[in-house]
Amino acid sequence: MKVSFNWLKTMVDLTGISPEEAAEKLTSAGVECEGLTHLATGTNLVVGEILQCSPVEGSDHLHLLQVDEGNKYGIVQIVCGAPNARAGLKVIVARPGAVLAEDKKIEKGTIKGIESDGMCCSLLELGVDRKYLSEKQIAGIEELPKEAKPGDEEVLSFLGLDDTVLELSVLPSRPDILSVENVARELSVLFERPFKEETKTLEGTFETAYAPKSETPLCPQFSLIEVRGLENGPSPLWLRRRLEGSGIRSIDKIVDIGNYVMLLTGRPLNMYDADKVKGKSLTAKLATPGPWKGMDEKTYELSGKEIGIYDEENNLACLAGILTSDEARVDEKTKNVLVECAYFDGVAIRRATVTLGLSSDSSTRFVRGIDPTRAERTLGYVATLFKELCEAKEISKPNTYDEIGREKTVIPFTSDYINKRLGTDILEEEIVALLKRDGLEIEKDGSGLKAIVPSYRLDLKEACDLSEEVIRLLGYDAIKSTFPKMELSLGGLTPYQQKRRSIRNFLTSRGLIEALTYSLVGEKEKDDYAYFGAKESYSLLNPLSPERKFLRKSLLPSLLLSASYNLSHQNEDFALFEVSDIDGVNYQGEHLAIVALGEEHLMGRLKRRPYDFYYVKGLFEAILGILGITPSRLAIAPLSKDEAGEDFHPYRSVKVSLGKKTVGVFGEPHPKARDRYGLGKTPAALLELDLKALLEVPTGNKKAAVPPRFPKIRRDLSLLIDEKVSAASLLTAAKKASALIKEAEVFDVYEGKGLPEGKKSVALCFFLYDETKTLREEEAAEAMQKAEAALLRLGAEVRS
Amino acid sequence: MEEKEIREAALKAIGDSKDLKSLEEVRISYLGKKGSVAALMARIKDLDPAERGAYGAKINGLRNEVEGAYNQKKTELEKEALEQKLKEEAIDLSLPGYEFRQGYRHPYHLIIDEVTAIFADLGFEVKEGRDVETEDYNFTYLNVPKDHPAREMQDTFYLEQGGLLLRTQTSAEQAHAMQEKFDKGPIKMICPGKTYRRDDDDPTHSHQFGQIEGLLIGKDISMADLKGTLELFVKRMFGEKRSIRFRSSYFPFTEPSVEVDVSCAKCGGKGCQMCKGTGYIEILGAGEVHPAVLRHGGYDPDVYSGFAFGVGIERVAMLRYGIDDIRRFYQNDVRFLKSF
């Protein structure tokens, strides 16, 4: 909310306090001042009267002016290009040495060889916001009214522009601050300066025949006055300036009075042209559903939940708190006015503003909450202004419908409670004094105290609220620092969190880059790579865009999009990983995903290795190692064609299961997935694990191994075998054949030229030993014969 | 040939040998069994026995001399040959080493880990909660009643699956922590996590962002305890010289509520561009837990009290690392990520 500092000064004595100091104090007390704006700026200004105006030779727009600047400065010569410069006009002159808005400096100068002793200015040059100026004011120099006195140096003051606007950010808890009067009151409390309430309240002279009625509890209070025989027209300068200082454009007297009084008291008002209202009553009730035209000439579809103000012929005269109808609004010809000051339910108003997409300064105040006690005083002030500014002939007494409760909030409290909450030792007398200064009445209540809250402080409900008032006014610096005194408890990371951290550390230590992606994905990605528990995605009721409508069931799509973003920015050869929660309907998991793209640099670009199946397989095995999970607890099997779908390469991917549960998938992407995610032909490897499941696998204690005491023997075998037979099955079969074979490994695989169709050559090495004695050659040979026999049964042909 | 000529020829041949192979040939022709020196020695049997002693000594002298020269030359040539061999093994030392390069942590997680470590040292537990929450935990239990503007559809992502939403604040974890502990005494926890609001993404807004909630509940826990705890945190996180300042604010779940400003690291409080001339930078929101929140969590506000605070993760990261645009956190441009 924007507030004029000059206006505040009419209600609270701020002598010696600058707008900056006021702003700082308000901010620390919770009424944050987000900005200070001077309505206009300019030094060395003086009122001048143009005595002579003649064209400058050789120019199509310049004039040579003789300007009377009063006794002190006399008559000076100024060259001016404004189209409206003419003899007899009173103008603002910036004398040499003047500094205007945006630091524009004015010096004595020569234009077309003619000396110019200053400059005639427009309000724009003094920094007045364009939106408050007419086309004419913007195009030319400011035309001062006749009463301006040449030689007057207080030009900004004369124009009501010597003001500073405080831009306040009003907390939801302080709707009272949406009233200039209450801002002044707050300043009086903070600076301990006297507050003077605006007292212009005119008593009406007759009882109006117009009756305010309400048929809905959403309008528990409705007052109105009738104003007869007024003259509408443009508002006087002071009123325009007040409104401008509050960020509101001046319209005409009637509308301006309504806005001005609302700004002052925080009670919204509505003006009806009495001659356009049918019958002698205005009734608040739920609106009739259907189309309706507002004074902005737009048509709105009413739902029936809005509050409407209806005349006797059931015309909707006003959408309560929001917008007047085109039929009932005041205009320049209006002579008789009905002024409404009512209390509308904030929730109902808020719903209406949301469904109709309309909001106003009035609706904002109803939504935030208003002081129910000020209706008649507010109308009294309106009446005064109608009398003073519009020469209204007759003004009625208020006619009021009032069912609103006015019980004051009473809060029992003790000074001990307040001190305990704050951690302070403030004396009870001081607490009482602070709260009294804040407008609360304090009384003894048994052994404690009770506070009676003023009607405008809707936020004060409980004793804890009083603790905030006390420290807010005293200043938070009064709180010393202490440490909580409490029982010892075990904190820090849980074993789960520690293991997860070690996995993340491992991955970064291996050169992977940690990523962070959005949880929301679009229809296109939501079912991709969904191999885990979440069957159904959560979906948003009110998404911002279709690309962010679903909560993801898997991490890979998001990471693939990041990878593809990088690829399109010429970034290649990287591996990204992310650990994130995954929420699906009936599923709460935590996943780890990896997307590696391009080649792993082993020695710069000199030695590189394309990211492939074996890269992610290796990382997977390392992770199992970190978690202490024996690989035999998990089943690893190729993804079936169905399972691979169009996500994974069906012959280069596997799934990992723990019992019946899938806990991981990894491999290379399907060509269709490459297309979907724009990976082109860049080598890529993907992995996603149900990290939560893996982290929760119970692991036994570590057990020390006893190194074998006897030497081992190595034997190699080279086999020719069907290319479909896996290396692992060969190793398993050989190891099973003899207990002496303790280790078996593949050391070469060859497919291609020189081999029969469909065959591959595999070289295996075996390590044999006996824990109890040195192995003899014959024993080793016998074991190897058994192994060879087992391999033969798998279709192998031993080559050496 | 006579002894003198042989000496000269042998020493010359040794001297002229360019490599071990030619030196070996020289050795064989002079010092070998059928070599020139052996041939000279063989003549001894034709001599008068009286002369044999002197002759033998002379030829032996010759043999020793030639052998000496040979050995010296051999050592020289071996050294040269080794030198040559090593030279041939030379490599380009400027080529890159094998890569054991450390990867990169995401700045978002760096901040979480740093904050977590500080509070873990203070004995706080780390809870994480879930992104999908009920209206009760996200609002009702936090003293945000039905019809409160904060529940607006325009601010909160609601799910089509009834009664659920994406949490708008990690404060949602407060009631979970209290209900889980229910009357089992004090609570010290922080909750880092993702939160969501219905904001269009731009340089300063993101529909997804991170927060770290802190909650401490015990007996007689005051605003002064909050100040002391946050001072510890701020000094560890932002430097020993930093100080904090409270400003009155409003959150439905704390009373009193404060904004906590940290003295500007750049200007030390004098005012500069970074702190917009105020000398302070807003870093978190905090306050004394509202009695209604305690009641919802099953804690009697007449017995227990506590404080809570919330830190914006990206905001801290942006200040710390000079990140200009919140969207960078989620773009994962590796050129950006490699700064961390």
Ligand SMILES: [Zn+2]
């Ligand atoms: Zn600074």
